[in-house]
Amino acid sequence: MNETSFHAYQAKAPDTPAERVTLGVDDLTGGDLLVKVVYSSLNYKDGLAMTGYPGVVMTYPLTCGIDLAGEVVTAAGGFQAGEQIVLTGANLSQTKPGGYSQYQRVDPEFVVRAPKRLGTWGAMAVGTGGLTAMFCVMRLQKAGITPDSGPVLVTGASGGVGSYAVSILSRLGYRVEAVAGTSGKEEYLADLGADTVYDRDELAGEVAPLGDERWAGAVDCVGGSPLAKVLSQISYAGSVAACGLAGGQDLPSSVMPFIIRNVTLYGVDSVFAPAEERAEAWSRLDELFTPEEQRAVAHDEPFDKLPQLAQEILDGKIRGRVVIDVAG
Numbered sequence: 001m002n003e004t005s006f007h008a009y010q011a012k013a014p015d016t017p018a019e020r021v022t023l024g025v026d027d028l029t030g031g032d033l034l035v036k037v038v039y040s041s042l043n044y045k046d047g048l049a050m051t052g053y054p055g056v057v058m059t060y061p062l063t064c065g066i067d068l069a070g071e072v073v074t075a076a077g078g079f080q081a082g083e084q085i086v087l088t089g090a091n092l093s094q095t096k097p098g099g100y101s102q103y104q105r106v107d108p109e110f111v112v113r114a115p116k117r118l119g120t121w122g123a124m125a126v127g128t129g130g131l132t133a134m135f136c137v138m139r140l141q142k143a144g145i146t147p148d149s150g151p152v153l154v155t156g157a158s159g160g161v162g163s164y165a166v167s168i169l170s171r172l173g174y175r176v177e178a179v180a181g182t183s184g185k186e187e188y189l190a191d192l193g194a195d196t197v198y199d200r201d202e203l204a205g206e207v208a209p210l211g212d213e214r215w216a217g218a219v220d221c222v223g224g225s226p227l228a229k230v231l232s233q234i235s236y237a238g239s240v241a242a243c244g245l246a247g248g249q250d251l252p253s254s255v256m257p258f259i260i261r262n263v264t265l266y267g268v269d270s271v272f273a274p275a276e277e278r279a280e281a282w283s284r285l286d287e288l289f290t291p292e293e294q295r296a297v298a299h300d301e302p303f304d305k306l307p308q309l310a311q312e313i314l315d316g317k318i319r320g321r322v323v324i325d326v327a328g
């Protein structure tokens, strides 16, 4: 592989698995910043895109991979050749060519410099999940929720975002309560720093307009009626950062938590978060996590194995985080 000829995985049509293709730099159309991609990551959404699941990739042909990290080849947008950069979300693998390409052109708007300690590998190990969790925590902190405010709940706690939310909050000194679906997650979540682990049943059943005041804040990855139930049990002037819909997109709540308890519900998006917020979040993650710790939860897989890995993540056969060694 060299700059004139390199490999990528491209979705060519809906309902069709992505193909390995050979490209040249002149084939790249994603933006002004030419990057030698060193690492990418494997997410559920990547599994869907790589296997041809409709509705993820919006335009064809399109290079898959929602995250990328690597080295700037030609200066653009304030970045110099040789700088290590990270790009997550930003519609990669949806409408913009993504990270499953050994070189890629990207729009510099959402690009950030790689966190110093985590580096490009560590950033891909943390991935979109960790970044989204940090955005949620930053949102709660900006709302004034401190460890002294009271416990903070995390829903969907054993998932990619939820696990990092538990870990970040715990490292920042919060008392963390977690809701997890399948039994046997208690030890895993306790190791991450959860003080209490509830079964999903804790948030099941009818939603009362107001319940006991139990949590100063919450990071919600689930949506649906569990989120409504959380809102009804947030303490006076508490806040919820909602980022997901793993349990549904409805919100069968009432206005009571907002108008009686001064509760605030914040939405959190990481896909189009501005570069300054991304840089702040990566810097905060860099203070909290080391690459060595990430080695315990993430492992490398070769670029050539992507078609197999994509199916495995959909089949629930992947454990921990996977960093794709794009450069080989």
Ligand SMILES: NC(=O)c1ccc[n+]([C@@H]2O[C@H](COP(=O)([O-])OP(=O)(O)OC[C@H]3O[C@@H](n4cnc5c(N)ncnc54)[C@H](OP(=O)(O)O)[C@@H]3O)[C@@H](O)[C@H]2O)c1
Residues within 6 Å of the ligand: 044, 128, 129, 132, 155, 156, 157, 158, 159, 160, 161, 162, 179, 180, 181, 182, 185, 200, 221, 222, 226, 243, 244, 245, 246, 247, 248, 268, 269, 270, 271
């Ligand atoms: N806003 C953003 O920018 C952004 C970024 C990344 C992800 N997201 C969204 O955030 C959510 C979490 O992402 P993720 O990467 O953490 O996904 P994930 O790894 O699949 O985890 C989701 C977790 O939600 C729980 N869950 C699944 N189905 C559920 C159900 N029916 N009812 C209640 N809980 C359920 C499960 O945790 P337990 O077994 O522990 O309950 C699961 O591990 C997803 O909806 C994703 O689309 C949003």
